[in-house]
Amino acid sequence: MRDLPGATTPSSGRYGGWTALLVERCLFTGQGWSEAEDALRAAEATAGNDDERGAAACERGQLAYAATVLGVRDRADEARSALGRAAALLSAGSRTRPLLDFRRGLVAEHLADAPQAARPAYHRAHAGAEAHGDTLLLSFTWRHLAALALRDGEVAEARRGFTESLRIREELGFLVGTAPALAALAEAEPEPEASRLRAEARRLFHLLGGIPTWLADQLQPVPS
Structure with missing residues (x-):
């Protein structure tokens, strides 16, 4: 499983930012x-307009998605329904729209096993994040587009995307997302660089107390 954004574009409204942080905590x-x-x-x-209602629906979709991919409970239908509701409520120019596009890509890739449908959603999210100056979300879109490229055997393109994602996270000081970015880049690098990157990811993972918890399996030492 790949890392996912929680509060990259916090929901608006009185409780919105706090809600996004709590959803992010569940995920990590x-x-x-x-x-x-x-x-x-x-x-x-308490949502007072369509943008706030759409942002809240986007967070509900993310929470349901996280519960499903982490194996807590199958809430795939709820995730799809909530994100669909968010799409109907959010205007084309809403700052939450790129995050919604990204999360719909996650559902397509990881719940529907349809990477071909996820790719255009990630591209829309990437373009929207650039337009709104959402640099942290860009680190996620770079990473997931790179993962699809690697899946298709496009190693150079994958390496570029993973490198950009890691660069952004290091520049922003997004430590909880840096270990996953290091591990992802390792998948596109030859040895001995791959082992060095995994070792650095493992060190940071332990430094942060084993967060994100889902990264543990990916950081198991590779058998000789």
């Missing part, structure tokens, strides 16, 4: 589900 630690649900209900109840 696998804990705090009830708190995130409570915050989501509050955000939904």
Whole structure:
């Protein structure tokens, strides 16, 4: 599984930013589900316009997606429904729209196993993130487009995308996302560079107390 954004573009409204952070915590630690649900209900109840309602629906879709891919509970239908509702509510120029496009790509790739449908969603998210100056979201779109390129055997293109993602995260000081970026780049590099990158990812992962928790399996030493 690849890393996913939680609060890269926080929802608007009184509870929006806090809700996004709680959803992000669930994703990276696998804990705090009830708190995130409570915050989501509050955000939904207090949303005052379509943009706020759409942003709250986007967060609900992400929480349902995270619960599904982490194996907590199958909420795939809820994820699709919530993101579809967000798409109907958010205007084309909404700052939340690129994040929504990205999350719809995640659902297509990881829940529907349809990478061919995920690619255009990631490209829309990438273009939107550039237009809105959302640099952190760009680190995610670079990474996931690179993963699709690697899947198709386009190693040079994959290496470029993974390198850009890592560069952005290091420049922003996004430590919790840096270890996954290092591990991803290792997949596109030959030895001994691949082993060096994995070792650095493993060091940072342990420094952060084993977060994100889902990265543990990817950082197991490669058998000789």
